[in-house]
Amino acid sequence: MKLMPLPQRHLKCGRFELDLSVPHIMGILNVTPDSFSDGGHHHQVNDAVKKALEMMQQGATIIDIGGESTRPGAAEVSLEEELCRVIPVVKALSQYEVILSIDTSQPEVIQQAVLNGAHIWNDVRGLTRQGALSMAAGLDIPVIIMHMRGEPTTMNHLDQYENVTHDVMNEIEQRVQDALIAGVKVDNIIIDPGFGFAKNAEQNFELLNEFWQLNKLGYPILSALSRKRFIGAATAQSDPQARAVGSVAGHLLSIQQGACMVRVHDVREMADAIAVWKMMQM
Ligand code: 8Y7
Numbered sequence: 001m002k003l004m005p006l007p008q009r010h011l012k013c014g015r016f017e018l019d020l021s022v023p024h025i026m027g028i029l030n031v032t033p034d035s036f037s038d039g040g041h042h043h044q045v046n047d048a049v050k051k052a053l054e055m056m057q058q059g060a061t062i063i064d065i066g067g068e069s070t071r072p073g074a075a076e077v078s079l080e081e082e083l084c085r086v087i088p089v090v091k092a093l094s095q096y097e098v099i100l101s102i103d104t105s106q107p108e109v110i111q112q113a114v115l116n117g118a119h120i121w122n123d124v125r126g127l128t129r130q131g132a133l134s135m136a137a138g139l140d141i142p143v144i145i146m147h148m149r150g151e152p153t154t155m156n157h158l159d160q161y162e163n164v165t166h167d168v169m170n171e172i173e174q175r176v177q178d179a180l181i182a183g184v185k186v187d188n189i190i191i192d193p194g195f196g197f198a199k200n201a202e203q204n205f206e207l208l209n210e211f212w213q214l215n216k217l218g219y220p221i222l223s224a225l226s227r228k229r230f231i232g233a234a235t236a237q238s239d240p241q242a243r244a245v246g247s248v249a250g251h252l253l254s255i256q257q258g259a260c261m262v263r264v265h266d267v268r269e270m271a272d273a274i275a276v277w278k279m280m281q282m
Pocket of ligand 1: 001070103122123144146192194222224225226227228263267
């Protein structure tokens with residue numbers, strides 16, 4: 001396996017500068033109604049803020065706020081509903097020293113989120129929704145361009161690849177080119193191979209094994225495999241919560257190959273692994 005140095009550069013995120021020469025933890029904050037207590041909207045916002053503060057204390061430098069479930073087969077969420085879930089949490093967290101990323105594909109959601117203090121657009125659909133490219137260019141914020149095929153509802157049938165790593169890289173490059181042509185700045189682009197999206201377990205592991213190849217595209221790379229099904233398949237853990245150790249292992253292997261960001265549920269565990277990894281870099 002190749003050991004890749006991380007990019008020697010900074011990512012501008014509003015008033016923050018993220019040093020990409022060290023790995024960063026993005027903590028996952030789901031703000032779907034099933035994620036928190038059903039004690040009413042106010043309590044849900046409070047719970048979300050509490051969870052985010054806990055992840056920051058454990059070592060997350062970025063919080064990824066998501067109001068739409070992208071699980072295979074999940075129902076679509078209306079714009080109003082997504083705004084209603086995400087914006088109050090963004091407002092509350094914008095008071096803290098933390099970078100806020102928004103997991104959404106809707107241009108109107110990221111626009112409102114940025115107006116309320118968000119910094120990064122995490123789009124699992126790679127800026128393919130109507131108006132997404134021009135919104136990304138206009139907002140001038142970092143965007144995570146993830147590889148997927150189809151929609152979360154249809155993607156499981158779209159896993160025919162000639163060579164998964166090459167095909168994923170080519171398709172990411174096309175999305176990136178579209179973004180650049182639309183006026184997204186080269187320094188605002190982060191790429192992500194999209195583990196689990198239109199890929200079967202074997203393909204996900206092939207992609208993890210060849211993760212270093214993504215460096216050839218020349219953009220900072222996010223790795224996101226936290227608690228995913230292929231990690232469960234390898235570890236024989238059907239309960240997602242029991243996949244923390246397997247996820248840490250996968251993320252660390254991608255950091256070793258050049259990922260400068262990992263999107264995780266289990267922040268403390270990941271932070272410990274990175275602390276050990278950092279001691280090997282001296
Ligand atoms: C990813 C993601 C999800 C991913 C990026 C899950 C929102 C499914 N997966 N964003 N989001 N990359 N950038 O299991 O792989 O967390 S949702």
